[in-house]
Amino acid sequence: MKTATPQMARAINDRLALDLLLEHGTLTAPQLRALTGLSRPTVSDLIERLRVNGLIAVVGESGEDRRGPNARVYGIVADRAHVAGVDVRRDTVNVTVADITGRTVGSAARPLKTARPADAARPPETGGPAGAGRPPGAGRSVEPGGSGEPGDDLVTIIAGTVAEAAGPRSMHAVVVGAPGMVNPHSGELAADNGVPGWRPNLLQALGHRIDAPVTLENEVNLAAVAEHRIGSARGRGDFVLLWLDDGVGAAITLDGRLRRGASGGAGEVGTLGLRGGLFCDLASAGSIGGLDQDSLAAMIAEGAFTAVAVLDPGLVVLGGETGRSGGDALAALVGERLSALSPVPTQVRPSTVEGNAILHGALLTALSIAHRDIFGEVPA
Incomplete structure (x- = not known):
């Protein structure tokens, strides 16, 4: 000892x-x-x-x-450091800035164009993590720029939105949430994610425009962070967040820690083949519109079954627009269907994070970085 x-x-x-x-x-x-x-x-x-x-x-x-x-x-002392959480959607960039206590001090949003540049479809190349060789600390600024108009580069739009939300404040850490698998070794996306203007080594480019360490994370993983800290999974060490929204995926938390997998692909359940097609296609907004609640619950339960059978998380949280709007009624139906498929007892709850769960998760992750750097890590 x-x-x-x-x-x-x-x-x-x-x-x-x-x-x-x-x-x-x-x-x-x-x-x-x-x-x-x-x-x-x-x-x-x-x-x-x-x-x-x-x-x-x-x-x-x-x-x-x-x-x-x-x-x-x-x-x-709230002004000791400020952090930013960024949610990059396929049509919008949203940013929230908070002081070190977590109090929101600024926010901004800018639209993204729908047309993608010709070179944006190339798969991302490997690159080092943003901020490499730069010690963490406060006193970092953000370069403004970008209006969200069709001619703007995505890096410019993101940096400009952060600058607008930050105002005169320097950023200590910036966490960006986006669709797609994030390579745990490079910190970059492992493949194209469909966001207009996303290009190889975008994270490195952001690191040159935003004078603070920039971290990229899968958006569903960040939603799970929010669910764990302030939502339906608060106090639970193990759970799976099933994300049912613009995209379909999952995030896994075991022993209180987010699990990304060896290649960043943990929770990529959208490619599961179910009766009738791929889970991501069957659970898309366009496909579920004609389903009654019982049929929708059966499909969701079938998609969640693999994670439950393999991980035994004890809790599945239904997130995204479908999960939140379905509420307790949909969660109860999914729970009944899931219990018929698996002998493993599993609670099913709807997301209870208010507002943008991805943005909340990005901000909470950035705050954890600031607290670690400024308050110090608790010795093991």
């Missing part, structure tokens, strides 16, 4: 206090002592340490009749 050094113990206590401040917003020293179980001197030391490092500040007092250190209310 590894013995914690004084330095390790301080790092653990500091991160615990910062996480509690993120959760509660503001706390007094007595409240921190009660929540952490740490002694008065230890809490006093960590408060002073975090204040000197510019991570927390006094934001008020707990009562007019009280004075002194115990009456001070502390909060995280």
Whole structure:
């Protein structure tokens, strides 16, 4: 068993206090002592340490009749860093910017043209991760540009939308969600994704236009991050998100960790062959319009069966427009059909993430990067 050094113990206590401040917003020293179980001197030391490092500040007092250190209310210095989440659809780029506490401070959206340039259909080439050789940290700016008009390059549109949402703020991290398999080695798309203007090594090009580390992630994986943190899978270590929207796919979380697979293809259930055709074709918006709820549930259950039989996740979340609009009624029908196909007990729930789940997941992922870099990782 590894013995914690004084330095390790301080790092653990500091991160615990910062996480509690993120959760509660503001706390007094007595409240921190009660929540952490740490002694008065230890809490006093960590408060002073975090204040000197510019991570927390006094934001008020707990009562007019009280004075002194115990009456001070502390909060995280929200402007210490800002991050951006980006959702690249086939027709729109959406961006949300938040401070390090997760509070939204800016947003922007720009349309994409429908025609694709002639060279955009070539498969992506291998490229290194954006920001390679550049240490993480705050104080990075975003280059503006791009109006979303047909003549604009996609890189220009994305960078311009981030700049519009960020305003004068520098970005610490930017996470981009897009359709398609992301190669875990290069960080780029493994194949064309149908987004107008997407081209090989687009991530590297973004890294030259946005002066912050840029991470690309499959959009369904990001929706699963949101579902795990703030949605129907909150508190669950294992679950599968079945995405039923403009595209059809799945994301897998096991032991609380997103699983991408050796090539980034974990959860690519759209190519499953079902009775009547491919799952992605059968579950498309154009195909399900004429189905009654029972037939739709049967088809979804058949598509989810493989993941349930192999992974035994215990929970399937129905996401995307079809999953959300179907609500509890569709989830219950899918659950009944699934139980008839598999002896493995599995709950089925609709997505409960409000708004754009992909954008939420991108922002949460970017915040995790900022928290790790600025607050420090909890030692193993």
